[in-house]
Amino acid sequence: MLFQIRRIYNASKGRYGSPRVYQALRREGVVVGENRVAKLMQEWGMKARVMRVYRRMTKRRDVLKTLPNYRLSAEKPVAINRQWSSDVTYIKLGKKHVFLAVVLDLFSRRIISWRLGESLSADFARATLREAFTNRQPASDLLFHTDRGIEYRAHKTQALLNQYRVRHSMNRPGQCTDNAEVESFFKTLKGELLHATSFVTLRQLRKHIKGYIEDFYNSHRLHSGLGYRTPIEFEGIN
Numbered sequence: 663m664l665f666q667i668r669r670i671y672n673a674s675k676g677r678y679g680s681p682r683v684y685q686a687l688r689r690e691g692v693v694v695g696e697n698r699v700a701k702l703m704q705e706w707g708m709k710a711r712v713m714r715v716y717r718r719m720t721k722r723r724d725v726l727k728t729l730p731n732y733r734l735s736a737e738k739p740v741a742i743n744r745q746w747s748s749d750v751t752y753i754k755l756g757k758k759h760v761f762l763a764v765v766l767d768l769f770s771r772r773i774i775s776w777r778l779g780e781s782l783s784a785d786f787a788r789a790t791l792r793e794a795f796t797n798r799q800p801a802s803d804l805l806f807h808t809d810r811g812i813e814y815r816a817h818k819t820q821a822l823l824n825q826y827r828v829r830h831s832m833n834r835p836g837q838c839t840d841n842a843e844v845e846s847f848f849k850t851l852k853g854e855l856l857h858a859t860s861f862v863t864l865r866q867l868r869k870h871i872k873g874y875i876e877d878f879y880n881s882h883r884l885h886s887g888l889g890y891r892t893p894i895e896f897e898g899i900n
Contacts, residue, residue: 663692663694663698663702664702664706666687666690666692667683667687667699667702667703667708668706668708670683670686670687671683671703671708674854674878674883675854675878676708676709676710676854677710677853677854677855677878677883678710678884679703679709679710680696680699680700680703680704681696681886682710682883682884682886682890683699683703683708684696684699684700685884685890686884687699689884689890710853710854727815727820728810728815728832729830729831729832730831730832731807731831731832731833731834731837731840732805732807732829732831733745733805733807733831733840734840736805736831739768739769740769741769742767742769742770742772742798742897743767743769743798743799743800743801743804744768744769744803744804744805745767745768745769745804745805745806745807746765746766746767746768746774746794746800746804746805746806746807747765747766747768747806747807747808747841747843747844748763748764748765748766748787748790748791748794748806748807748808748814748844749763749764749808749809749811749841749844749845749848750762750763750782750786750787750811750813751848751852752782753778753852753856753867755861755863755864755867756862758780760778760779760780760864760867761778761779761780761781761782761786762776762777762778762848762851762871763776763777763779763786763787763790764776764790764844764847764848765790765791765793765794766843766844766847767798767893768807768843769897770888770893770894770896770897771843771847771885771887771888771893771896772880772893772894772896772897773847773875773879773880773893774794774797774798775790775791775793775794775797776790776871776875777789777790777793778864778867778868778871780864782813783813784812784813784814784816784818784819785818786813787811787813787814787816787819788813788816788818788819788822791806791819791822791823792822795826800826800828802826802827802828803827803829804826804827804828804829805828805829805831806823806828806829806830806831807830807831807832807833807840807841808830808831808832808833808841809832809833809838809840809841810832810833810835814830814832815832847879850879850883851871851874851875851879854874855870855871855874879893880892880893880894881893881894
């Protein structure tokens with residue numbers, strides 16, 4: 663049993679705590695109690711990687727248009743490409759910070775596009791969004807949720823959303839939990855990939871983020887909110 667637990671833990675590169683290790687064992691047909699898994703992992707020092715997550719640096723706000731939070735009255739999505747969410751976080755690289763933007767499908771929690779760059783701008787956020795449109799080809803009734811950052815309120819970003827007939831929803835003032843799914847992803851990424859790890863170059867960091875999102879998070883990581891299935895798996899059976 664310990665060998666099986668260690669194998670699953672190592673395969674996740676130390677990212678799985680006992681609940682996900684337990685669910686992975688169940689998927690393999692192993693009969694074991696969750697408390698037993700937790701006890702063995704604790705005894706052998708197998709602890710999931712976690713860290714405190716910091717919000718991105720404060721930016722100057724201007725008088726660009728803000729919008730209501732339409733998610734508050736929207737039904738939970740029942741298929742892909744009904745509701746997306748997006749945000750940007752910063753990552754420390756040496757003595758500077760770089761920025762990671764993602765677009766997430768709220769139905770499956772799948773990251774459908776992402777971009778890493780050295781500066782935050784409307785062009786940066788818009789390029790990430792344009793890639794999502796290219797990848798998924800959503801219908802015109804898409805609800806797109808973001809925070810109130812100027813990169814999303816910019817006129818060029820609004821023009822792109824209007825081009826695809828997207829309804830743009832924004833966080834309420836001071837309510838970062840309105841965008842909880844993307845916040846959760848950033849917490850997971852930073853805890854499971856970036857915590858206690860140093861990257862020297864932007865190219866190196868981009869390679870590891872690509873591997874994490876495309877080869878682990880979307881395709882192999884078990885999500886408790888999806889019944890311990892992966893985003894790709896969840897999309898395939900719904």
